[in-house]
Amino acid sequence: MNKFHGTIPTKLFAKKNMLRNLNLNGNEFEGSLPRSLQNCKNLEVLDIGNNRINGTFPHWLESLPMLQVLILRSNKFYGSIANPMARFPFRKLRILDLAHNEFSGKLPAEYFKSLMAMMEAITTKFEYMGKDYYQDSVSIKMKGTFMELVKILSIFTAIDLSKNNFEGEIPKVLGNLRSLKGLNFSHNKLTGSIPPSLGNLSSLEWLDFSSNQLVGRIPQQLTDITFLEVLNLSNNRLDGPIPTGKQFDTFGYSSYSGNMGLCGLPLTKSCSNNIDEAQKEGDEDEQTNAFDLWKIVVIGYGCGVVIGISIGYMALSDRRIALFFMKKLGGERWIRRIRRWKG
Structure with a gap:
C-alpha cells in the first residue's frame, strides 16, 4: 500500500x-x-477505495462494457444516484461497493434491474478473474469482516451500500439477483418493511440491514435462504415473532437486538405471553361491553316501569290527565278497535 496524494490527472487515460x-x-x-x-473499454476492475475522492456518483462508468468490480468505498462521494443513462448499464458488474460515503436519496432500484451478472444461474464451474494473466485481488467486507480476496471467483457477487444516507424502502426487484452472495444496507435511513421477495436469493450467505428504521415483521420467506450464515437485523423497529426453521435456528441474540417489538427465540421475550395478554385484554373489553349493555337494558326497563306506574297513578287519580294521554297516544282509536273485535 502506498500513500500517493494529490489529484488523479484528468487526461491520464488515452483512447x-x-x-x-x-x-x-x-x-x-x-x-x-x-x-x-471512459476510454478504458477493457477495464474489468476499478478500485479507488479508501481515498478522498469527491463528487457525485460517476454514472458515466456504466457504459464500460467489461466492468465487473466497482469499489468506491470510504471516499467523499455524495448526493443521490440518479437513474441510469445507458440502455444496459453495468451488465457485467459482480461487485458493487459504495460503502462509507455520503450518498443519499432512494436506493438505485433502476440499476439493480440491470445487474444481469447477478441474476445469472449458479454454475459449479470455478473460474478466477484474470485467469489468462495475473489474478485480480480486492479487499471486501464479507460477513462483517474485511477479507483480502487474492483471487476473485467469477461467481462471487456482492453489494455493499452501508454507512450512507440512503432512505426510503428496500426495492422488491432485489429478489431477482439470485446469484448474490452478500447484501449489506446497514447504517442508513431505510424505512418500510423487508420485502418477502428477498427469499428468492437462494445463494445469499450474508445479509445485513442493521441500524435502519425498518418496520413490520420478518418475512417467513427468508427461511428459504439455506446458505445464509450471517444475519443482522439489529437496531430497527421490527415486530412480531421471529421466524423459525432451517438457518434461522442458528442465529443468535445479536441478529435481532434493538427491535423492541420482536419476540421468540433467541430473544428472552416470549410471543405466547404477548398473545395471552392481548387475549386477556380482549376478554376484559368484551366483559366491559356486555356489562355496559346490561346497564342500558336495566335502566331502560326501570324507566319503563316507572313511567307505567306514573301513568297508572295519574289515571286513577285524575281522569282528565288520563284522557289527555289517551288522546296523545291514540288510545281512543285502540279502544274502539277492541270494542269492534269483541262485538
Missing part, C-alpha cells in the same frame, strides 16, 4: 488503451474521478 485493472486503494488521492476513465 484505445488496454487497461483492465486499476487499483488505487488506500492512498490519499482527492478531487474528482477523471472522466477519461
